[in-house]
Amino acid sequence: MYKAPRGTADILPEEQSYWRFAESRATDLCRLYGYQRLDTPAFEDFQLFTRSIGEGTDIVTKEMYTFEDRSGNVLALRPEGTAPVCRAYLEHGMDNLPQPVKLYYLAAIFRYERPQSGRYRQHYQFGFEAVGDSDPALDAEVIDMAWQFYSSLGLKNLFLLINSIGCKKCRPRYLDNLKIYYSDHLVGLCPDCKSRFEKNPLRLLDCKKSSCYGMAEKAPKSIDFLCRECLAHFQAVVGYLEALKLPFKLNHRLVRGLDYYTKTVFEIQPPGEAAQSALGGGGRYDDLIQELGGKPTPAIGFAAGLERVVLNLKKQKIVVPDLTATPVFIAHLGNEAKLEAMKLARTLRDNGIAAIMATGDRSLKGQLRLANSLCSNYAAIIGDNEVKSGVVTLRNMMTGEQETLAATALVKLLKEGT
Numbered sequence: 001m002y003k004a005p006r007g008t009a010d011i012l013p014e015e016q017s018y019w020r021f022a023e024s025r026a027t028d029l030c031r032l033y034g035y036q037r038l039d040t041p042a043f044e045d046f047q048l049f050t051r052s053i054g055e056g057t058d059i060v061t062k063e064m065y066t067f068e069d070r071s072g073n074v075l076a077l078r079p080e081g082t083a084p085v086c087r088a089y090l091e092h093g094m095d096n097l098p099q100p101v102k103l104y105y106l107a108a109i110f111r112y113e114r115p116q117s118g119r120y121r122q123h124y125q126f127g128f129e130a131v132g133d134s135d136p137a138l139d140a141e142v143i144d145m146a147w148q149f150y151s152s153l154g155l156k157n158l159f160l161l162i163n164s165i166g167c168k169k170c171r172p173r174y175l176d177n178l179k180i181y182y183s184d185h186l187v188g189l190c191p192d193c194k195s196r197f198e199k200n201p202l203r204l205l206d207c208k209k210s211s212c213y214g215m216a217e218k219a220p221k222s223i224d225f226l227c228r229e230c231l232a233h234f235q236a237v238v239g240y241l242e243a244l245k246l247p248f249k250l251n252h253r254l255v256r257g258l259d260y261y262t263k264t265v266f267e268i269q270p271p272g273e274a275a276q277s278a279l280g281g282g283g284r285y286d287d288l289i290q291e292l293g294g295k296p297t298p299a300i301g302f303a304a305g306l307e308r309v310v311l312n313l314k315k316q317k318i319v320v321p322d323l324t325a326t327p328v329f330i331a332h333l334g335n336e337a338k339l340e341a342m343k344l345a346r347t348l349r350d351n352g353i354a355a356i357m358a359t360g361d362r363s364l365k366g367q368l369r370l371a372n373s374l375c376s377n378y379a380a381i382i383g384d385n386e387v388k389s390g391v392v393t394l395r396n397m398m399t400g401e402q403e404t405l406a407a408t409a410l411v412k413l414l415k416e417g418t
Contacts, residue, residue, distance in 0.1 A: 007113070007121025009307075018310045019124075021320040023106060025152045026126045026304075033145050035102040035128050040084035042108060046074040052083035052288055054259025058192075063111040068227060077110035080258065081127040082285065082301050083292075089131050090294045099132030100299075106306075118308040127282075127303035134286065134298035136233050139264045140240030146268060146302045147246055147282060152262060153309065154318045157271040158279065160247060163222065163254040164234040165202065167262045168287060170227035175201050177220045185215050205253045221252035229262055237264055256391040264300065270312050279312065280304030323356035327412060329371035329397075332357075333364055333383040340382050344392065344407060351411050371397060380410065 004010055011019060016101060030037070046066050053059050065077040077384045078084060085103055088094070094101045127147070130138055144160070150158055178201050182406040186194060189204075193212050196203045200293045226234065241248050248266075256265045265283035282302030289297035313320065328348060332341035341357050356374060358367040364381070371379045381393040381402075392410050395402045405413065 003328040005121070007115040007335055009120055014308070017323045018318050019306065019314055022153060022306055022309045022313070023126070026104070026106065026149060029145065029149050029152060030104040030128060033102070033128075033141070034339065035130075037103040038085060038088060038103040038105055040078070040081075040088055040105065040107070042110075043075045043077050044084055046076040046086065048083050048087055049076055049079060050290070051291055052258075052260050053080065053376045057203070057259055059111060059258070063113055065110050065112060078107065079111050080109060080371070081105055081107055081125055081303055082129060082258075082260070085127075085129045085301075086131070086289055086294075086299070089297075090289065090292060095132065095294065095297065100130040100138065101132055102128070102130050104128035118305065118311045119292070120307060121262065124306040125303050126280075126306060126309075127301060129299060129301035131299040133298055134233075136236035136264075137240055139233075139237045139284065139300055140244060142282065142300050142302055143237075143241060143248075143264075143266050144244050144246060146266070146282065146304070147217065149304065150268060150279065150309075153313060155222055155270070155279075155309075155312055155316060159249065159269040159271070160235070160266065161251040161254050161263065161269065162248050162262050163251055164187070164226060164230055164237075165222045165255055165261060165265055165283075166226050166230045170225055170230055171202075171222075171262075172230070174220065174222050174225035177225065178204065181219050182215070188212075188215065200259070202255050205255050216253050219253075222255075223250070223252060235265055256281060256283055260288040260291070262286045266302075268304075270308075270315075277308065279308050326375060327354040327356040327379050329367070329374060329376040329379040330355060330357040331364055331367040331371065331379055331381045333381075334387075336387045337384065340387055341380075344380060344382065344410075347407060347411065350416070353411070353414050368395070368397075378414070 038124060048220045049064060050060055058244055059079050064079050066074060068074050085105065089101060105127050107125055109123050110121065112121055115121065117328050128143055134340065147160060165171065179197065182197055182204055186197065189197065190207065190209045190212055193204050205219060207216060254265055254267055261283045263284040263286065267278045267281035269278050280303055284300045286298040290297060330345055332338045345355045345357045358370065362370065368379055377397055379395045379397055381395060386392055391404050391406055393402055393404050394410060
């Protein structure tokens with residue numbers, strides 16, 4: 001028997017209400033903040049991600065799904081959402097639009113990771129990007145927007161963590177001091193961190209393994225090495241967040257997992273969870289557009305994994321709107337009645353009333369039993385007598401009461417009752 005590939009999951013009908021709820025809140029939020037939707041291809045040129053994410057990152061070295069097409073082009077399934085947005089920004093001349101350009105996406109993301117709760121090899125992401133402005137007020141607005149997304153879902157007791165990792169002018173000095181510190185602790189590092197020490201020392205702070213956590217807690221802090229510009233920027237961001245009364249905390253270990261981040265980084269975590277269960281996060285990437293061939297263009301963004309959002313909606317027992325309309329069940333007895341039932345179903349649907357017509361050769365009792373299992377409040381019954389009289393018998397499935405009426409009256413009654 002075939003099964004879904006490891007690390008993927010079917011989103012079953014009974015789960016859809018959670019997903020559509022989260023997506024509707026996301027799109028409503030983007031409308032309020034002036035963001036427009038952008039959809040990019042599921043695969044891109046492999047080099048787009050090696051240049052943007054960084055060759056030493058786990059995503060590029062371990063997690064990307066890459067393949068060669070029949071023309072010999074090396075492509076990669078989208079492992080994150082920001083680089084494709086930046087590629088589209090450049091390709092379509094969005095730098096000529098009023099800045100910042102505000103875009104959002106809802107997209108499938110592909111990474112070859114070890115599957116665990118809330119982490120899949122194909123997962124879905126809501127993200128938004130503001131490209132073309134370096135104002136720290138925009139950082140605060142993006143962080144506020146991310147916080148409001150979770151608030152609009154009804155999620156409680158979340159943690160907002162922020163940090164600044166500097167820029168290409170001041171970060172090298174910080175990285176040198178970080179390597180000096182870690183050079184005395186190499187023996188106790190996990191195998192991944194020993195590799196990060198050489199290739200990507202900033203990620204040493206982000207290791208989730210207990211053997212490395214204590215060392216990271218005592219490591220030098222990036223905020224102590226910021227240049228004047230980065231420090232002023234971060235202080236301004238903090239001031240705006242305080243003005244918005246957002247409950248943030250400074251976390252010097254917060255670096256995010258992609259090389260393109262600069263200055264402000266932030267993350268939102270659920271209660272009682274480890275850092276690998278972050279609900280979402282983001283930050284500035286002021287050098288990425290230039291790295292991809294454009295002119296220097298500041299930008300900031302955010303992304304949230306929808307699987308983790310749904311998981312936390314369930315954990316916090318948040319009731320979401322039911323997607324399914326309660327259908328009117330149409331039962332019939334005889335061939336002529338079946339034809340009339342089909343016509344009645346069309347009439348009801350044309351009037352915006354959900355309807356399910358019985359199929360097969362069940363008895364009337366069997367059909368009504370099916371109506372109950374479908375949670376229908378009403379069953380419209382058509383038999384020989386109804387066909388001759390041009391009427392329908394409407395049965396209230398909750399009370400058992402019945403009445404006979406014409407199809408037009410039936411439509412009116414059902415519309416008034418919804």
